[in-house]
Amino acid sequence: MITFEHVTVTYPEASAPVLTDVDLTITAGELCLVVGSTGSGKSTFLKCINGLVPHFTGGTLTGRVVVDGRDTRKHRPRELADVVGYVGQDPLSGFVSDTVEDELAYGMESLGVDSSTMRRRVEETLDLLGLADVRSRPLLTLSAGQQQRVAIGSVLTMHPSALVLDEPTSALDPPAAEEVLAALTRLVHDLGLTVVIAEHRLERVVQYADRIVHVPGAGAPLVVGDPPTVMATSPVAPPVVRLARSVGWSPLPLSVRDARSAATSLRERLRDRRPSPKPAAQLGELVGSAHRLVVSYDGVVALAGVDVDIRRGEVVAVMGRNGAGKSTLLNAMAGLQPPDAGMLDIGGVAPARLAAPDVVRRVALVPQNPSDLLWRETVSAECADADMDAGVARGSTRALLAELAPHVDDDTHPRDLSEGQRLALALAVLLVRRPPLLLLDEPTRGLDYAAKERLATIVQRLAADGHAVVFATHDVELVAEVATRVLVLADGELVSDGPTATVVTASPAFAPQVAKILAPQPWLTVGQVERALAG
Amino acid sequence: MKRVPRSLHPLAWWLWAAGVATAASETSQPVLLLVLIAAAAYVVAARRAITPWNGSYGAFMRIAVVVVVVRVVLYVLFGDAGGNHVLIRLPRVPLPTGWGVRIGGPLTAEGLISATEDGLRLGTVLICVGAANAVASPARLLKALPGALYEVGVAVSVAVSFAPQAVVALGRARRARRLRGRSERGWRAVRGMAVPVLEDALERSIDLAAAMDARGFGRRGSVAPMHRRAATTLTVVGLLAICAGTYGLLAAGSPALLGVPLMLAGALIAVAGFAVGNRASGRSHYRPDAWRSAEWAVAATGVVVAAAYVVVAHRDPATLDAISQPLRTPDVPWQLALTSIVAALPAWLAPPVPRPDSRSRPVTVPARARAEVAL
Numbered sequence: 001m002i003t004f005e006h007v008t009v010t011y012p013e014a015s016a017p018v019l020t021d022v023d024l025t026i027t028a029g030e031l032c033l034v035v036g037s038t039g040s041g042k043s044t045f046l047k048c049i050n051g052l053v054p055h056f057t058g059g060t061l062t063g064r065v066v067v068d069g070r071d072t073r074k075h076r077p078r079e080l081a082d083v084v085g086y087v088g089q090d091p092l093s094g095f096v097s098d099t100v101e102d103e104l105a106y107g108m109e110s111l112g113v114d115s116s117t118m119r120r121r122v123e124e125t126l127d128l129l130g131l132a133d134v135r136s137r138p139l140l141t142l143s144a145g146q147q148q149r150v151a152i153g154s155v156l157t158m159h160p161s162a163l164v165l166d167e168p169t170s171a172l173d174p175p176a177a178e179e180v181l182a183a184l185t186r187l188v189h190d191l192g193l194t195v196v197i198a199e200h201r202l203e204r205v206v207q208y209a210d211r212i213v214h215v216p217g218a219g220a221p222l223v224v225g226d227p228p229t230v231m232a233t234s235p236v237a238p239p240v241v242r243l244a245r246s247v248g249w250s251p252l253p254l255s256v257r258d259a260r261s262a263a264t265s266l267r268e269r270l271r272d273r274r275p276s277p278k279p280a281a282q283l284g285e286l287v288g289s290a291h292r293l294v295v296s297y298d299g300v301v302a303l304a305g306v307d308v309d310i311r312r313g314e315v316v317a318v319m320g321r322n323g324a325g326k327s328t329l330l331n332a333m334a335g336l337q338p339p340d341a342g343m344l345d346i347g348g349v350a351p352a353r354l355a356a357p358d359v360v361r362r363v364a365l366v367p368q369n370p371s372d373l374l375w376r377e378t379v380s381a382e383c384a385d386a387d388m389d390a391g392v393a394r395g396s397t398r399a400l401l402a403e404l405a406p407h408v409d410d411d412t413h414p415r416d417l418s419e420g421q422r423l424a425l426a427l428a429v430l431l432v433r434r435p436p437l438l439l440l441d442e443p444t445r446g447l448d449y450a451a452k453e454r455l456a457t458i459v460q461r462l463a464a465d466g467h468a469v470v471f472a473t474h475d476v477e478l479v480a481e482v483a484t485r486v487l488v489l490a491d492g493e494l495v496s497d498g499p500t501a502t503v504v505t506a507s508p509a510f511a512p513q514v515a516k517i518l519a520p521q522p523w524l525t526v527g528q529v530e531r532a533l534a535g
Numbered sequence: 536m537k538r539v540p541r542s543l544h545p546l547a548w549w550l551w552a553a554g555v556a557t558a559a560s561e562t563s564q565p566v567l568l569l570v571l572i573a574a575a576a577y578v579v580a581a582r583r584a585i586t587p588w589n590g591s592y593g594a595f596m597r598i599a600v601v602v603v604v605v606r607v608v609l610y611v612l613f614g615d616a617g618g619n620h621v622l623i624r625l626p627r628v629p630l631p632t633g634w635g636v637r638i639g640g641p642l643t644a645e646g647l648i649s650a651t652e653d654g655l656r657l658g659t660v661l662i663c664v665g666a667a668n669a670v671a672s673p674a675r676l677l678k679a680l681p682g683a684l685y686e687v688g689v690a691v692s693v694a695v696s697f698a699p700q701a702v703v704a705l706g707r708a709r710r711a712r713r714l715r716g717r718s719e720r721g722w723r724a725v726r727g728m729a730v731p732v733l734e735d736a737l738e739r740s741i742d743l744a745a746a747m748d749a750r751g752f753g754r755r756g757s758v759a760p761m762h763r764r765a766a767t768t769l770t771v772v773g774l775l776a777i778c779a780g781t782y783g784l785l786a787a788g789s790p791a792l793l794g795v796p797l798m799l800a801g802a803l804i805a806v807a808g809f810a811v812g813n814r815a816s817g818r819s820h821y822r823p824d825a826w827r828s829a830e831w832a833v834a835a836t837g838v839v840v841a842a843a844y845v846v847v848a849h850r851d852p853a854t855l856d857a858i859s860q861p862l863r864t865p866d867v868p869w870q871l872a873l874t875s876i877v878a879a880l881p882a883w884l885a886p887p888v889p890r891p892d893s894r895s896r897p898v899t900v901p902a903r904a905r906a907e908v909a910l
Contacts, residue, residue, distance in 0.1 A: 056745050081751030093739050094746030098674055105821030110751035112817045119822065136889070155750065336710055360716035372711040375731055389716055429715065 001194050002026040002049055002162060006063035009044055009053060018044045020219040021063070026196060026211075028161065031188045033209035033227070034198040035236050037448040038419050040217030042198040043089075046164050049196060050084040051077045068161055082111055085155025086164045090171075091147045092139070100126075100135050100142070100150055107158040118157075125153045129183050144322045145176025149183060156187070162194040163187065169204055170445060173321045173474045174509055177204050184208070200448055203238035203477065203513055206231065207255035228252040236449050239477055239513040242526045247533075259517045266529075267518055275501075275528040276535070284312030287436040287468045288333055288363070292342035295325075295332050302328040304492040305342065310468045312436060315459055317483035317500070318472040319510060325492040326472035327368070330439045333470070334365035346437065357389075364430035365439040366423070373426045374414040382414060386429040401428035404458055420451030427458070438462060440471035444478055456482045480504060480512040480524035500524070540889040542584065545671035545679055547830035547885075551578075552667035554837025555878045558844035559659035560785070562855040563652040566867050567875060568659045571840075574879035575666040581882035582670050585890065595665020599658030606654030610646055613638060618645025620862060648859040670885075679824055681809035684770060689752070693743065697736060704735040754817065762811065769808030776801025784845070832884040836877050843874045 004024045010017040018041040026032050036042045047053040051072040054061045065072045068083045077086075088094050097103050104125055108118045126132040129149045134142060139150065148168055155163065168184075169177035185208050187193045199205045206212075212230040214223040223230055231241045232252055240259050244252050247266055253259040288310040295303040302325045310316060318326045331337045332344060335351030344350055347362035354362075367373065376382040383397035390396075401408060405424035414422060423443060431438070440459075444452055452475075459469050459482050473479060479486060479500060486503040488496040488510070496503050501522055504510045515524050523529050552575075559571050579592055611625070621641045628638040677688040708728040717724065747753075780798025847868075848855055854868045 050749055052745055052749060056748060077745075077748045078751050078754045081749060081754070084749075086749040088742060088746060088749075090742065093742035096743070096747055096750070096752075097678075098672070102678070102821065107750040109818050109821055110754055112819045114819060115821065115823070118819065122821070158751070334714065336713065356713045356718055357716045360714065365714050367707075367711065367714065369707075372707050372731070373715055375708075375711075375727055386715070433716070 001028040001030075001068060002196070003066045004048070004063070005066070007048060007065055008062045009041075009048065009059055011057070011059040014059075017219045019048075019215075020221065022222055024213070024222065024224060026162075026194060028194050029188070029192045030210045031185075031195045031197070031208055032211050032213060033202075033205055034196065034213045034215060035202060035230075035234065036198075036215035036217060037236060037450060038200075038446065040215045041219075042215050043166055045213070045215060046086070046166050046196060046198055048072065049162070049164050050080050050086045051075060052086065078110075081107060081160075082158055083160055084162050084164055085152075085158060085160035087148075087151045087155060087166065087168065089166045091151035094151060095139050095147075095154075098138050098140075100131060100137055100139065103139060103150055103154050104157050107154060111158060121157045121159070125157050128156070128186070129153045130179070143176065145172050145179050148172065148176070148180050152180070152183065160193075162196065165195070165197045167198055167200060167446075170200055174204075174476070176322060177201070181205060181208065200446070201475075202236065203240065206238055206241070227254055239526050240517065243514055243517065243529060246526060246530050256513055256516045259513075263517050267521060270518065270521055270523065270529070270532060273532045275523055276531055283314065284466055286311055288346045288470075290329075290333070290342065290344050293329075293332065293339050293344055294341040295328050295337055296340050302492050303332065303339075306489075306492070306494050308487060308494065308497065310437065310470060312466045312468050313463055314468050315463045315482050315484045316468070316470045317479040317486045318470060318489060319474070319476075319479065319486060320489035320495075324489040326489055327441055328492075329489065330365055330441050330470065330472055333437070334363050334439055335359045336365070360430070360435060361433050362435055363437040363439065364433070364435040366426050366430065366441065366443065368441045368445060370423045370426035371414060373429060374422070377413055378411050379408055379414060379417070379425060380410040382425065382429065386432050390433045392432060397428050397432045400432055401425055404428055405454070418451070419446040420448075420454060423447070423451075423455065424458070431462075436467060438467050438469045440469065442473055443471055444473060444475045452478060476504060476510055476512045477525075479510075480515070481527075486510075538886050540887040542675075542824065542889060543582075543671065543833060543885045544824040544826050544830045545676040546824075547826070547833040548671035548881075549667050549676055550834040551837035551878075551881055552663045554834075554839075554841040555666075556660045556663035557785070557841040558875070558878070559656060559663065561844040561848045563649075563656050563857040564855055564865070564868070565652055565655055565858065566865050567855070567872060568652075568655050570872050570875040571878060572659055572662055574875060575663055577879045578882045578885075579666050579669045582885050582888055584670055584672060584888055592665045592669035595661050595668070599661045599665075602658045602661065603651060603654035606657075607647065607650045610650035611642060618643035618859070618862065620644040622647070645859045645862050648862070649857055652857045652859060675824070678820075681770075681813055684809075684812075685818060686753075689747075693740070697740075700739055701732055701736055704732045707735075708732055766808050766812035770805055770812060771808075773801045773803070773805025773808050776804060829884055829886055833881045836880050836884065840875060840878045843871060843877075847871060 002025070004022045007019060007022040008017050009019045022045070034042050034045055044053055044057075047057060048061065048065050049067060049072075051065075053059065055072075055076050061073070067080060070080060070083065072080065095103055096106050101122060104122045105118055108121065113121075126135055129152065131146065131149060131153060134146060139147065142150065148171075152163070152165070152168070163184075165184075168180055172180065181204060184195060184197070188195055188208075197205065206227060209227050212225065212227050212234075214230055214234050214236075216223065223234070228251055231237055231254065232245070237245070240253060240256060244259060244262070249259075249262045253262050286309055290306055290308050293303055293306045294301065306325075306329065318329060320326055328337060332339055333346060333351065335346070335354060338352035344352075349362075351359050351363060374382055376385055379401070380398065383401060384394065386397040387394050398410075401424060404427055405421050408417065408421050408425070414425060417425065443455060447455065456478060459471070463469055463484075471483075483500045486496070486498065486500050487494060488503065496506070501524060504512060504524065505515050505519070505522060508516065511519075512524055514526055514529065515522075518529070523532075555571055555575055559568060562568065583592070621643050624641045625639040627640045630637060674692055677692050680688040705728065708731045711731070712724065712727065717727075777798055778801075780794060780796075780801055783793025783797060784795065844855070854871065858865050
C-alpha cells in the first residue's frame, strides 16, 4: 500500500537530514502509529506519504515513496488526493468552506465526482462520524471534537485507501478524543482503511495500533515493530507501559484492561501500603480569590458564579470539557476579562481595573500558545526586553531561563525552539517579575513526555518557592503528577473542588491510567508505586 | 399552501440588492432613499440567513452612518456649496484663491442638507451591500460561480477570510502585550503587533494552501491547455464588456452604443466562456442552488426598482433631485415611492430560511472565539 524505499529527507539550510534511509512497507488495512518526541521528524514522515514533502515544504528527498502504485516524485499532492487523505494538526486552519456539508463535499468537487454519488457519500460520512445533527452548522460553531471529525470526514468522502492523521487528539478533552478514536477504529475494522497516525498522547492510542514506527529524531534509523516490542524499549511510553516495565510484566500490556489482569499480584503486594504523601504543601497567604464570579461574552455565560481561593504553595489543576470555562477563569484572573458580577481579588485588588504593568507583578498568564508572548528575533533579545520591562538587572531573565531549560542557544529564533523550550522562555519572561500567582492555559499541548516531565519539575519547584500555580488542562497524567488540588468546571459552574487523589479517582473520565489499573487502591502515578515498592 | 423553507439562490439575492443599490445611486431625494433603506431592512429582518456573516449587516449600517457624518464634517471644513441661508460663519483660513480649496467660511443650510443627502446616497448603497451579505453569504455566491471563474472565486474567498482572521490575530497580539505588562498605546506598540499578526496570517495561508492541495485543489482533467485558455479569454473579455456596458448605462452623457448593446454582447461572450470553461474545469458541484420561480421573482423586484429609477432619471430628472438646490420642503414623488416598496416584496416572495438543526440549541459562536475577537 505505502512503500518507502531508501528515503532520505533534508530540508534546505539544515545541516543533517531529518529522515535517513527509511525503508518500510505499510500494508493495506493496517493502523500504524508513529511516535517520537517533538521535532523528531514525525510530521515529515507523514507528509512524505501524500507528497507534501517535498512538493510543498521544499527540501530534497532521495529514494522514493510509492503509494498505491503512484510515485510521489511524479505525482503532486493534488494528484494523490483520491488515494491518500491527509489531515493536518490544526483542523480549523485547513477548512476551505464554512459549513459542515460543504466541507465534506469540497474534495469530491475537486475530483469531479458526479452529484448523486456526492450526495450519497456525504450522507454516509455524516452517519459514520456521527455528524448528522450538525450538518448545516457553520464550522466555527462546532466543538473541537466535532471539528476534528469533520476534518477526517472531509478526506474520507474522497474514498482514499489510506488516511494520514497528524496528532488528531492533542487538542481534545478525553471524551472528545475517545469519539475521534472510536470513529477511526471503526474505519479500520469496517472499511479496511489503512491509517497512519502520529500522536503524543500514547495512552490514548497505543492499544489500537497494529504496528508502531518510532522516529528517534536527528536522522537516526527508525524503529519499527509490533507495539509490545517497540514499547518495551521506547523512551516515549504511556504510564501503563512504564508501570509494566518497572514491575517487569511480560508480555507487556498496552491497555488498562490487560494491565488490570496482570496486576493482581501487584495489588496484593501494595495492599498494606499507602502512597507516600506529597511533602505537605506549605500553604501561605491568599494570592487570589473569586467569589460568585460571573463572566459572560455577548450573552453567553462562560462562568456562572464560581467561588475559589488560591494560596501560595498550591498547585491547582482546572479540568473540564472544551468550553467549560477553564480559559475564561484564567483570563479573568489575569485581568483580561472584566467580571460581570461577583468579586475577584488578586493580591488585594481587582485585576481588570489595573494597568498592565501593575497586573503582571501580581499574576502571570501563559496563554495556550506561548509563542504569542514572544515577538523578538532571538532568545537573547527577548530576554533583554523582559529585563527592561521588569526593571531588573541585565541578564536576570537569561539566568532564569538557564535554570528552567538548560542548553538554549542565545541566537535562536524563538519560533525555532522546541515546544518545551518555547514554554520555558515564555515562563522565564513572565517569572522574572516574581509574580506570586502563575496561570498556565493548557501547558502540555504539543509537549512530548520528556518535556512534560521537565514542566512537572518546574511547577513543583515554583510551588516550593512559594508561588501559587493554577493550570487548565485535559492531561490527567500531569494532574496526577503535580496538582495538589483539582477544580472541575462544567458549563461555567464549579462541580468539584478537592485534593487531587479524591477528585481524579471519583470518575473514570478523569482517572489516570495507574489509578484505573490499581483501583480501588489510591495510587495515581508510576513514581508513587515505584517508591512504595522500593521503600 | 405551506411554503417549504429553502435557501434562495444567492445570485437572486445579489441581483435584488444590486437593483436597489442602482436605484439609490440615481437619486439624492432623502425620502426616496429612506424608503429604499426601510425596504432593504424589512427584507433582512424577514429573511436573514443563518451564517457567520449575517452580523455584517449591522457593521454596514454603522459604516453608512459614518459615511454621512464624514461627508457632513468634510463640508463643514472645506465645503463651498453656495446657498443663501447662512447658518453660521466660521473663521476662514486665508489661502490663495488659485488653490481651489477653502477652509472655514460661511455654512449654509443648503450646503448641510446637500452633504447629508450625498452621504445618505452612498450610505444607502452600502446598506444594500450589507443586506445582500446578510441574506446570502458571499461564500455561497462564490460557490455559484461558473467553473471557468472558479480559481478567481477561491482567491477572493481566501482574501475575504483574511480580515476576520487578522482581527483574531490582532486580538491575540494585544492580549499578549498586556500579559507581558506593556501598555497598549503608541507607534511602537503598533509596530510590535504588526509582526505577529502578519506572521500568523502567513502561517495560516500556508496551512490552508497545503490543506487545499492535499484535497485535490487545482487538479486538471484531461483537457487541452488551449481549450482552457480559450475559456478564460472569452470569460474575461465578456465580463469586461459587461462592466463597460454598465458604466455606459449609468453614466450620464455617454454614447448610447456603450449602454445596453455592449452589455448584451458582453453577456453573450461571457456565457460562451462559461460554457466552454465548465466542460474544461473537471470539477463538479455539490447540491447546486436551484433557480426556480421564487428566484425569478426576487431578481425581478430588483430589476423593476432599478428600471423605474433609471427611466425617471432620463425622462424627468427633477423628480429625483435633491431638495437643497434651491432649498424646499421635500416634495415626495409618490409614484416612485410606492414603486420603491416593490423592493420590500422579497420578504414574502423568497421562501422562509431553513433553520439548521432545529432539534438542538441555537447557533452561538463559542465564547472563546468571541472573546478573542472582543479583546
